[in-house]
Amino acid sequence: MNTSVNLAGVVLKNPVMEASGTFGSGMEYGEFVDLNKLGAVVTKGVANVPWPGNPTPRIAEVHGGMLNAIGLQNPGIDVFCERDIPFLKKYDTKIIVNVCGKTTEDYIEVVERLANEPVDMLEINISCPNVKEGGIAFGQDPKAVEAITKEVKRYAKQPIIMKLSPNVTDITVMAKAAEAGGADVLSLINTLTGMKIDINRQTFAIANKTGGMSGPAVKPIAVRMVYQVANAVSLPIIGMGGIATAEDALEFILAGATAVSVGTANFYNPYATLDVVKGIEDYMRSKNVEDINSLIGLVK
């Protein structure tokens, strides 16, 4: 039985990773999850300098999901290279570094800094809804998507994944723009912008007013978008959005995702990634599927 998949020349032992920002760099989850069993570890977004993030409260629960506005708190690329990369190198898994920035120059600085580091891929976060500059400002305009993809591609030594926002009218327009800019892989979806009002305090539930919605409630939207993008571009896709079980993950794969990320589920089930890995194998056995690649985009 083959569970390995190929993302722009990077071979993952299985298609399961976790979504950026839900798993740190794996240190906190290492006591629950054998990181060797994951196809890849995707780090929390890292910028050129430390970012303190947003004021609290930063999260709120909503029905079947949550809102977050962490604001990409991160230690900056220096600490990341000294501490997080050596930690991850101890494991037999692929390392995908999520890169964030306020300006194109910020992104390039991090990308250049990572050029000679032992990381396998870069995921370019042009879709965070919780920061005022950068992030989603790049991800909602096809010209900006193409331009930043081109710029990053000029400097990147590793294959680049462009992470797309669902907060657009037609996500295939952004996917095509990223493809035109030279992206190697697409990942989707980032969170959906939402809001919750605390009726007792009569104010916003989170300090940032809006937050990115994630969790099982967003999964049908994410599956639909993965399906649309898979049919619009020829790039491999990392699908995510509400994946908590192998059944969820298989929906994304059948819709056209080559790999999948487990996000919010990590917060309530620290074993979720492993559950998905095992569940996919069980499914393949029960359906007599020899190669997981035969499932990708099977549903037309």
Add this chain to the structure above:
Amino acid sequence: MSQHFKEQAAVISSKRIGTDVMELVIKTKDVAANSAAGQFVNLYCKDGARLLPRPISLCGVDKETGTLRLVYRIVGKGTEEFATLKEGDTIEIMGPLGNGFPLDKADKAAILMGGGIGIPPMIELAKELKEAGCNKITAVLGYRDELFLNEDMAQYADVVIATEDGSVGTKGNVLDAIREQGVTGEVIYACGPTPMLRAIKNYGMENNLITYLSLEERMACGIGACLACVCKSKEKDEHTNVNNKRVCKEGPVFLAEEVEI
């Protein structure tokens, strides 16, 4: 750092001890045996629409029997669900989480200050301080009106009470009670709403007392990964190297001068 255990705990009893205050006693496999005063556990809802765990403080830890006593206030749908638990049910938990109160100052006279649902962890702390040899413990408990756990506290400490409506003890808050009833000590340990902790921080500094505060913040994972529950800290934090300590991981107990609240 201590290990975290995620397990199904068995409900031994669940009862109402106040209008909206519940006492839940659960038997755990590993969590209780590794827990200490000031730490907390995550409780998970059975209703899948309520994803995030609810962090609940430890009111009582019995390492020998492996039981935890949790006292919480019903404040929303999650705690409403917990309130329906009965003997023989199970509940998913993870813990122990965070760092507890230090016990290395048990040789000094202690003032324990609990406000509202910040009172429960003070019970276990009083017990552990007494076991550690602390021979002067004064507990100052602040309530809106209805008392709970004050009799439990009396086993371990001299109890001073403040009520907002003045129905019992000093009319006002815990600091009003300290002043009115002449409470003295060398170390303050406090848990309660943020405005109360802010006032206690100032009081501790004015009176040159070592002051430990147990903070609260909205959290998701409980193990330091999601970065939801940060507080402003004086020192750079170990994770991000800014000034954001994680309440769930570096806390919830902090030296007062270490945090900006």
